[in-house]
């Protein structure tokens with residue numbers, strides 16, 4: 001075999017707690033999924049012998065109607081991860097850069113590495129807010145900027161005015177990843193979908209069925225953007241990227257948005273109870289606007305020790321960031337079922353001094 005392309009040779013396979021901890025009895029509060037398994041494959045399914053609609057138009061129409069945009073402003077994908085990958089491959093030219101704040105979602109770098117383009121970062125401030133000047137300073141020679149709002153793993157939102165200022169100042173694309181957007185919607189945070197509706201030409205908004213809709217298993221995400229951007233993405237995507245079962249289930253879930261909205265309120269309320277409980281135990285908490293929160297254990301207890309004790313004694317898995325600067329001392333906790341949340345609180349009560 002010939003040597004691999006350099007960018008491919010250095011790629012690392014994606015690792016999750018799912019691949020490291022197989023078997024029964026684990027309590028996963030590490031991947032920001034919904035703990036409420038209310039989504040189900042609908043009873044009446046289309047025949048499976050035919051390929052799916054290549055552009056998932058029934059879904060696009062339903063989502064477009066809700067947001068007051070056109071079908072041509074939307075594309076459906078095999079999870080928003082597929083869109084992150086397609087966006088970099090479509091819009092970042094060879095020798096140019098992809099930018100993002102750090103810490104943020106790990107797939108942005110993987111997409112840039114896979115495409116063989118440089119990835120540059122601007123550090124978030126100490127309170128995890130976006131530093132606009134630091135970002136502008138890395139945008140020279142960049143074609144695309146990812147902004148995650150609410151941000152994974154910090155939960156912080158990027159203010160609408162910052163996005164508008166950056167969109168006016170930057171000639172490349174601004175991709176606002178709103179994977180946790182439904183949680184922010186419920187707390188009155190404005191979505192950047194409004195900017196697309198008002199005609200912003202370089203803003204792309206990503207959303208997913210994996211979090212608030214409790215359907216990470218079907219792999220369905222979408223983006224909202226100017227029609228010319230969608231047109232280019234559609235040319236690059238694989239022909240049948242969203243399968244028949246996913247299209248049917250997604251449409252059913254979309255029609256039952258009220259169930260999603262009720263669950264979102266329930267999860268936000270549970271996040272507040274969990275975060276409050278952790279604070280009472282002496283942890284510092286960064287509550288954020290998503291279905292997770294960051295916590296710093298009290299003085300004298302390391303994030304590593306607390307993480308290991310939770311795994312070993314209670315089979316509870318939360319997320320640790322040993323290799324992310326400024327995050328080494330923090331744990332990210334995804335809100336679980338009421339039962340798991342209680343178990344989490346009673347476990348850390350026993351583990352903390």
Ligand code: PMP
Pocket residue numbers: 031032078079080081082105148151152177179180207208209210216219220221
């Ligand atoms: N963006 C962010 C910020 C995420 O946290 C995730 C999931 N971890 C994704 C995108 C990917 O979501 P999907 O399941 O739609 O591929």
